[in-house]
Amino acid sequence: MTEFIKDVLKDEYYQGFDASKQYQQLLFRAGKGLQSRELNDLQLQVNQQVKGLGDVMMKNGSIVSGGTVVVDTQDKIAKMSEADVYLNGAVHHISATAFAISLTGTVVVGVWLTSSVVTELLDPALLDPAGEDSPMRAQNYNEPGAARLQVMGQWGLSDTPQDSKMGEKSEFYPVHQINNGVVLLNHSPAKFDSVTRALARYDRESNGGSYVISGMALNYLNTQQQAQGTTQHYSVQEGKAHIDGFEVALNTALPAAFSVTPDEQTIKNEPTSFTPDNTGKQTVAFDFFPIKQVDKVGTTARKAVQMRRSTEVGGLDLIADFSVTRIISVTQQKGDATIEYDIGNDCVLTGNHIAWKHSGNAPAPNDVYVAEYEYNVDILVGSALQYNETHYTINQQLPDGGQLVENAQLRVDYVYLKPRIDLIVLTALGEVKRIEGASAIQNPVKPQVPEQHLPLAFVHQSWGSTTPRIELAAIQVVNMADMHFMQSQISDLYQLIAIERLRNDTNAQDSASKYGVFVDPFLDDDLRDEHIAQTAAIIDGELLLPIDVTVNALDNANAAQLLPYELEDVLVQTSQTGTMKVNPYQAFEPVPARVTLTPSVDHWTQTQQVWSSPVTRRFTRGGGRVRRITTRVTTERVGTQVQQLEFLRPRTVQFTISGFGPNEVLASVTFDGVVVTAEETS
Known part of the structure; x- marks a missing residue:
C-alpha cells in the first residue's frame, strides 16, 4: 500500500518505515527539524502494531x-x-x-x-x-x-x-x-480467533473428533438425467454438529448433488444354453448387473439356403455365411424326385465352401440345390436381441433367415457397473463432499473417514434404477438423560447377573436329584414331566389341589338373567290427576324393530398350557382370604409392536328381530355387511 501511495505522489511523499528493522518508537530531538517522512513513518508504525495485535485475535474476512x-x-x-x-x-x-x-x-x-x-x-x-x-487569518x-x-x-x-x-x-x-x-x-x-481455536482443540481432544448434536441425517431424494450427465440429489437434515472442534449449525436442510460416476467392468463370453419357450424366445439373467450395455451375443445358428453348382472343374461352392461349422444336409429337387446327397461321400465342408468329390454324386454344373448348415453368428442388439438392467431376451428366428440351434451355447459380451460404497462427509465450512470408495465385483470396501471431516453416511451404490442404500455413519452425542437411563440399565444388568449367579450356585449345591431322590422345591412347573397330565397345581411354593373351572355361558337367554329377587316399594305416588292424550292423532313414526343378538358380546380366555396351575393360581390369588401381598415397582422403556391376532375362534350368533307392525314385510337382513338368511316365526 505504501508503494502505491509513493507511486501516486512521487516526490511529494516520503516514507522509510521498514518493519524488519524493528523500530518501536520515534524519538523527536530538541532543536532538530521535523520531517514529513517521520510523521508518515509514525502512522505506519502504529498501524503495523495494531495489525499485529488484530491478526492474533481475528483474521481477514x-x-x-x-x-x-x-x-x-x-x-x-x-x-x-x-x-x-x-x-x-x-x-x-x-x-x-x-x-x-x-x-x-x-x-x-x-x-x-x-x-x-x-x-x-x-x-x-x-x-x-x-x-x-477569525479576523486574523493564519499565514x-x-x-x-x-x-x-x-x-x-x-x-x-x-x-x-x-x-x-x-x-x-x-x-x-x-x-x-x-x-x-x-x-x-x-x-x-x-x-478472538486464538480463543476459538483453543476451544476447538479442547473439544476435539476431549471428545475424540467430530460428532453430531442433533439432526444431520442424510436422505436420498432422486436421480435426475440432465444434459451434462446423471446426477444424484441428496439432502442433509437441519441440525447442529461439532466438526474438528468448530460448531456447524444448519438452520435449514442443506441440498447436495453428485454426478453418477460408476466404474465399469467388461465381461466377455459369459456362457449359457439356449432353451427357447413355445414362442421361440429365451430370457437370460446376467451374472453381474446392472449392466450398461450389451455388445453382442455369440451362438450357433442353422440355415437352409439355395446354392448354385460351380461351372469350374473341381470348383468350390462358396457359402454366403461365414464361420460355418458343419453341413447338415444337401438336397436337390428334380421334377417330383428329391435327391439327397451323402455328406462325406458326395461332398465335404472345406473352409467356408462345399467341395464335391469326383467319386461321388454331384449336381450338374450351374444346377441349383439346397444346403442346410450350421454357422457361428454374433447377434447385435436389435430385433433379435433386447436387454434391460438384469436380463436379455433373444429370439430363435434371426433377421438373416437363420434360426438358433436349441441347446446351443450363448456367449454374451456386456459391460456392467460395479458396486461401490461412497462416503458423504461434512466439512467445517458446512460443505457436503463425497469420498468415492473402491469398486469391487463383490463386497466393496468402505472408504476411510478423513480427519477434520464429519462422516454423515455410507452410500451403498448399486447403480441402475436401484435406489442407493443409506447407512448413517455420524457419531451421535449422548445427552445426560440417555446416560442416566443407560446407567440404570447397567445397574439392572448387574443385579440380574448377581441373581443368576446365586441361582446357579443354589442349583449346583442343592440340585433336584441327589442320590436317586427327586426333590422339587415347588418354585414353578419346570421340574414336572410335561408328557404326563398333572393333577396338582404349584402356587407360590405350595402344592395344591387344582381347581377345575366350568364356565356356563348365558348365551341362550333372550333377556338379562338376574338372581332371584322380590320387588319392594321404595317410592309410591298414590295421588292421581286428570289425564289427556298427548298425541291424540297418533302422529309419530312407527317404533323401529328390536334386534337382539345372542350372545351380544363374546369374551374368552385361552390358555396354552397343559397344566392346571394357571387356572388355580387365578382363583387362589383372587380368593377371599389374603394369602400373600407382593409389591414390585419397575420403570422401563418399552417398544411398541403390532401383530396379527394369535387366536381367533368362530362363533355362532343368533338374532331375533321383533316389533313389526301390520303389513310390514322384512326385505333383507345384513350383519356387518354380510347378507344373512332370516326365518319368519309367528
Missing part, C-alpha cells in the same frame, strides 16, 4: 457484525446486508448491495478493498481552514496540506469487481462461499 447472505434462487441474485468486516488490520464498514451469481458450482463472495489518495484537488475541504472564522490559510489515504470496501465476487473504478490497486478478501446456491458457513465471527 472475520465478520464483526451483519454480513447476512440471502440467495434468491429464482432471480439468481445474492443479497448482501451491511456489515463490519475485519480486513488488513482494521474494521471496515461495507454497505448493503445485491448482484447476480451462478447457481452451479462454487462462488466466492468477499470484499474488494480499493486504496486511493485524495488531495485538495478532489476534496477542497482538505485546504487549511486556520483563521477562517497558511486555504493552502494545501497533507493528502488522505482513502480505503473503501464493497461486496463482490472473486472473479469480477463490482465497480469499474476499481483498478489494479484493488484487493479481494474472501468472506462467504456459495456452493450450488447454498451459502456455506463462515467460521470467522467477532470472537
Whole structure:
C-alpha cells in the first residue's frame, strides 16, 4: 500500500518505515527539524502494531457484525446486508448491495478493498481552514496540506469487481462461499480467533473428533438425467454438529448433488444354453448387473439356403455365411424326385465352401440345390436381441433367415457397473463432499473417514434404477438423560447377573436329584414331566389341589338373567290427576324393530398350557382370604409392536328381530355387511 501511495505522489511523499528493522518508537530531538517522512513513518508504525495485535485475535474476512447472505434462487441474485468486516488490520464498514451469481458450482463472495489518495484537488475541504472564522487569518490559510489515504470496501465476487473504478490497486478478501446456491458457513465471527481455536482443540481432544448434536441425517431424494450427465440429489437434515472442534449449525436442510460416476467392468463370453419357450424366445439373467450395455451375443445358428453348382472343374461352392461349422444336409429337387446327397461321400465342408468329390454324386454344373448348415453368428442388439438392467431376451428366428440351434451355447459380451460404497462427509465450512470408495465385483470396501471431516453416511451404490442404500455413519452425542437411563440399565444388568449367579450356585449345591431322590422345591412347573397330565397345581411354593373351572355361558337367554329377587316399594305416588292424550292423532313414526343378538358380546380366555396351575393360581390369588401381598415397582422403556391376532375362534350368533307392525314385510337382513338368511316365526 505504501508503494502505491509513493507511486501516486512521487516526490511529494516520503516514507522509510521498514518493519524488519524493528523500530518501536520515534524519538523527536530538541532543536532538530521535523520531517514529513517521520510523521508518515509514525502512522505506519502504529498501524503495523495494531495489525499485529488484530491478526492474533481475528483474521481477514472475520465478520464483526451483519454480513447476512440471502440467495434468491429464482432471480439468481445474492443479497448482501451491511456489515463490519475485519480486513488488513482494521474494521471496515461495507454497505448493503445485491448482484447476480451462478447457481452451479462454487462462488466466492468477499470484499474488494480499493486504496486511493485524495488531495485538495478532489476534496477542497482538505485546504487549511486556520483563521477562517477569525479576523486574523493564519499565514497558511486555504493552502494545501497533507493528502488522505482513502480505503473503501464493497461486496463482490472473486472473479469480477463490482465497480469499474476499481483498478489494479484493488484487493479481494474472501468472506462467504456459495456452493450450488447454498451459502456455506463462515467460521470467522467477532470472537478472538486464538480463543476459538483453543476451544476447538479442547473439544476435539476431549471428545475424540467430530460428532453430531442433533439432526444431520442424510436422505436420498432422486436421480435426475440432465444434459451434462446423471446426477444424484441428496439432502442433509437441519441440525447442529461439532466438526474438528468448530460448531456447524444448519438452520435449514442443506441440498447436495453428485454426478453418477460408476466404474465399469467388461465381461466377455459369459456362457449359457439356449432353451427357447413355445414362442421361440429365451430370457437370460446376467451374472453381474446392472449392466450398461450389451455388445453382442455369440451362438450357433442353422440355415437352409439355395446354392448354385460351380461351372469350374473341381470348383468350390462358396457359402454366403461365414464361420460355418458343419453341413447338415444337401438336397436337390428334380421334377417330383428329391435327391439327397451323402455328406462325406458326395461332398465335404472345406473352409467356408462345399467341395464335391469326383467319386461321388454331384449336381450338374450351374444346377441349383439346397444346403442346410450350421454357422457361428454374433447377434447385435436389435430385433433379435433386447436387454434391460438384469436380463436379455433373444429370439430363435434371426433377421438373416437363420434360426438358433436349441441347446446351443450363448456367449454374451456386456459391460456392467460395479458396486461401490461412497462416503458423504461434512466439512467445517458446512460443505457436503463425497469420498468415492473402491469398486469391487463383490463386497466393496468402505472408504476411510478423513480427519477434520464429519462422516454423515455410507452410500451403498448399486447403480441402475436401484435406489442407493443409506447407512448413517455420524457419531451421535449422548445427552445426560440417555446416560442416566443407560446407567440404570447397567445397574439392572448387574443385579440380574448377581441373581443368576446365586441361582446357579443354589442349583449346583442343592440340585433336584441327589442320590436317586427327586426333590422339587415347588418354585414353578419346570421340574414336572410335561408328557404326563398333572393333577396338582404349584402356587407360590405350595402344592395344591387344582381347581377345575366350568364356565356356563348365558348365551341362550333372550333377556338379562338376574338372581332371584322380590320387588319392594321404595317410592309410591298414590295421588292421581286428570289425564289427556298427548298425541291424540297418533302422529309419530312407527317404533323401529328390536334386534337382539345372542350372545351380544363374546369374551374368552385361552390358555396354552397343559397344566392346571394357571387356572388355580387365578382363583387362589383372587380368593377371599389374603394369602400373600407382593409389591414390585419397575420403570422401563418399552417398544411398541403390532401383530396379527394369535387366536381367533368362530362363533355362532343368533338374532331375533321383533316389533313389526301390520303389513310390514322384512326385505333383507345384513350383519356387518354380510347378507344373512332370516326365518319368519309367528
